[in-house]
Amino acid sequence: MTLPLDVTKLADLLRLAARSEILPRFRRLGNGDVRSKSEPSDLVTEADEAAERLIRRELETIAPDALFVGEESVAADPALLGRLADAEFAIVVDPVDGTFNFASGIPAFGVMASIVWKGETVAGIIYDPMGDDWVMAEKGGGAFLIRPEGEAIRLSVAQPRPLDAMVGMASAGYFFGDMRHRILGNLAKVRFFSSYRCSAHEYRTFAGGHVQFVLYNKLMPWDHLAGTLIATEAGGYAARFDGSAYLPHHVDGGLLLATDKESWQMLRNEIIGA
Template sequence: MSTLSSGDMDWLAALLLDVGTAEIMPRFRNLGDGAVHEKTSAADLVTEADVNAERVITDALLQRFDSAVVIGEEAVSENPALLEGWSRAEGLAFVVDPIDGTFNFASGVAPFGVMLAVVEAGETIAGIIHDPVGKDWIMAEKGSGAILRRLDGRETALQVAEPAGAVNRMIGSASWQYMPEPERSTLARNQALCLGSVAYRCAAQEYRLLAGGHIHFALYNKLMPWDHLAGSLITTEAGGYVRRFDGSIYRPEHTDGGVLATTDIDSWNMVREALWRG
């Protein structure tokens, strides 16, 4: 069970809603000149909305949890040393992706989200993914199940799909663009073995599809904590199975080795074998 109180979880959800309303949505399809910058490539962007949202979230977290560590994607982009040993810090650590799917956001299309994970003693104990467009959340605390919470307060339990039983009956997401060759080409080709594929360029929304029972797997090679800690916990709490590519448990300190999230262990093995097939 999480050591956070129900009041803490409600406060965190409200914080993400407030930031989405004040900092993100006013800039959606309304970014001015100079508001978008490349980081590592034309597909890896940062906007003034990312920077402002992360600043507001970080400030609010440190006011409420004054001894906590906060790891934000944009702060780490400016100072990579922040990633060193953060998951072993005493007390709570918060991991923030102010806008997951920045390429989509900057392009004026809707698949993006705000992601927040809570880590304690080297374990992810809570995760929240907020959709600023739909104004709702998927969220989980370790050992308590996963829910979809709507703006009016209604909550629905999340449950991954029933196992499909074969790769050719699965729909999934395989993000191969950060993979080295020949894996990149192999996975891109072998996706054709599946019933269908989705590629939102937004882990926040792809984890929502998986935890909500709409797809059967999601696969990522780039393993930064803000991209996957919240979604992997929510998927696990929704009954799913999440492991790194070598079958080991994905933990907050991992930044390599990829992650494959599926509905169950048998599906994990099927996808792992089929997509890497030579």
């Protein structure tokens, strides 16, 4: 597939933003550099905003025709999110995924970007500033861990396991009411589950073959487009809770990824339930 933007240029841009605006602020945030958005645990920092400004400014030069959809841009102009469904070419960016961790001084955060072309995600990148490497995928081309010196290691999801032996990631913070009680109770059926509070690292862990599933309810495109493409290109199976395909404009319906379709159906029946 011919992409509308060289994905390596986008990858280098994420690294530049991390080195210029994110890492210099890690464990150095001052008073007023961290603010709450929708709730006390939904944070934004000076690093998020400065990194997004840098990425957007550079993309205006190398991809002037792209609709830029950044997490902080949407926070400032919510109507921007609605334009994604009809955009022919869009670049979706999460400047600091795992802001709670970043603001707490925990070294588990990432920088993510995806390319959306004619309604589908065609490229995804997750950069780890602490490890200085990327996981990347182009649609139809597989998923890879890319090291700074250029070494590329193909990624593959884990082998399937029985339900009681599965290990996974479940972000329970955005399940509410009866659904929350049901899913948290049903997760007792798996061997172990956790949450990094950082979808960037959860997707990297899944695509690298270390866990058998990841589960989310809140769907913001900057959190999930890159990771879902990388995960499926690594051999995983992804769908919303009703079994429908996850598309760039979706913001609800939940999202479950598993090692294969049969495991997905088992998890759907046993964990999500009615």
